[in-house]
Amino acid sequence: MKRIYLDNASTTPVAPDVVAELLPFLDSQFGNASSIHAFGQQTRNALELAREELAKAIGAKPSEVFFTSSGTEADNLALKGAVLARLGEPIQILTSKLEHKAVLESVEWIQKKFNIAVDFIAHDSKGRLDLDDLKKKIRPNHFTVISIMHANNELGNINPIKEIAAISKSHNAIFHTDAVQSAGKLRLDVDELGVDLMAISGHKFYAPKGVGAIYVRTGVQVESLLHGGTHERNRRAGTENVAFAVALVKALKFAHANLQQDFLHVASLQKAFLETISERNVPFSLNGDEVSKLPHIINLSFPIPTRQKLAGDVLLLALDAAGVAVSSGSACTSGTAKPSHVLLALGKSEHEARASVRVSFSKFNTEEEIRDAAGRFADVLKRLL
Ligand code: PLP
Numbered sequence: 001m002k003r004i005y006l007d008n009a010s011t012t013p014v015a016p017d018v019v020a021e022l023l024p025f026l027d028s029q030f031g032n033a034s035s036i037h038a039f040g041q042q043t044r045n046a047l048e049l050a051r052e053e054l055a056k057a058i059g060a061k062p063s064e065v066f067f068t069s070s071g072t073e074a075d076n077l078a079l080k081g082a083v084l085a086r087l088g089e090p091i092q093i094l095t096s097k098l099e100h101k102a103v104l105e106s107v108e109w110i111q112k113k114f115n116i117a118v119d120f121i122a123h124d125s126k127g128r129l130d131l132d133d134l135k136k137k138i139r140p141n142h143f144t145v146i147s148i149m150h151a152n153n154e155l156g157n158i159n160p161i162k163e164i165a166a167i168s169k170s171h172n173a174i175f176h177t178d179a180v181q182s183a184g185k186l187r188l189d190v191d192e193l194g195v196d197l198m199a200i201s202g203h204k205f206y207a208p209k210g211v212g213a214i215y216v217r218t219g220v221q222v223e224s225l226l227h228g229g230t231h232e233r234n235r236r237a238g239t240e241n242v243a244f245a246v247a248l249v250k251a252l253k254f255a256h257a258n259l260q261q262d263f264l265h266v267a268s269l270q271k272a273f274l275e276t277i278s279e280r281n282v283p284f285s286l287n288g289d290e291v292s293k294l295p296h297i298i299n300l301s302f303p304i305p306t307r308q309k310l311a312g313d314v315l316l317l318a319l320d321a322a323g324v325a326v327s328s329g330s331a332c333t334s335g336t337a338k339p340s341h342v343l344l345a346l347g348k349s350e351h352e353a354r355a356s357v358r359v360s361f362s363k364f365n366t367e368e369e370i371r372d373a374a375g376r377f378a379d380v381l382k383r384l385l
Helices: 014-027 038-058 071-084 101-114 129-139 161-170 240-258 259-280 314-321 341-345 350-354 367-384
Strands: 065-068 093-095 117-120 143-147 174-178 197-201 212-216 285-287 297-301 356-360
Touching: 014 240, 038 065, 038 240, 065 071, 071 143, 071 212, 093 101, 093 259, 093 356, 101 117, 117 197, 129 161, 143 161, 143 367, 161 174, 197 297, 197 350, 240 259, 259 297, 259 367, 297 341, 314 356, 350 356
Parallel strands: 093 117, 093 143, 143 174, 174 197
Antiparallel strands: 065 212, 197 212, 285 297, 297 356
16 A cells, blocks of 8 residues: 655655755765864855855845754744843733644743743634734733744644734834744745744755754844854854755755745645545535635544544544544644644634644645545545544
């Protein structure tokens, strides 16, 4: 049986052209970028070139870009770093319940540790944020950090980042966006978006797992979380992973070169998937915003009767047994047998959340395998419905 991978929002395979770019840095160009000899200078030059290219790709200055070990680290650094830099003042974090755990758990940790104010922006049952509520919830006389993701990893919803940035600016707040799911899929220009902090992660756009980056607008203070050497201009100690930093930047450049073409391809895959399960008469409803969304991610709920006990990841395991790899939410939540916090926040019951799956497509999927996967999907669901 050929296994079909439709869990690309969890991680993507590393593209062969990205592997080719990173291999020399695991082999001949192995120097430590902080060493002053020629071996070190060679990798230092590659790292700084990668930084310049990344900055150019997102409309930033090289001095505003820092490499991290992951999207999670970039989110932690943005939130904890911004709060630590202003401790002693009244501080508020304003976010939403639909964020990734890298944001939500960081916020919870900060709140417990420093007893700062945390507020959540209201949203509707499709996960669309209420921007009037956002305005109302900005506390006067506080240093406010707003953290709203660009694209939601479970629903694919694209949030109105420019509008939020304008509100943030007019209230003298700072605005962090987790752009982990949108990087490589939508063009990101930090000035056009108006963000102050932005996190990205390589493995969502065909670079390896274990490398991310953060954009920090000039003038925004962010305290370092890792101490040691003077790497990344004192923002992040630790010998730089040049191979993976280069890979992240090349992957982003490759993605930008084919952005529209890949977007349209993925949109056609999504259409083919939904068409096939509809033809097979599988009843389903789509979760999330159907208008402002990435085609790469769809989240479907099925009216599986409650007598079917869906404890844990029963549905996912049944699909896996049929050779279709999908997930129930973020990879950080699946495996814990907990229903998706995002679907619960949209008002779904635990059973409804467990009767839902996220299907996420990549540029490497073909229409043929999507129709095959959707057929297998229908077979599994028909047994449960
Ligand atoms: N933020 C979002 C929206 C994500 O989807 C993910 C990964 O699933 C992360 C953050 C964490 O990124 P990483 O896996 O690089 O730690």
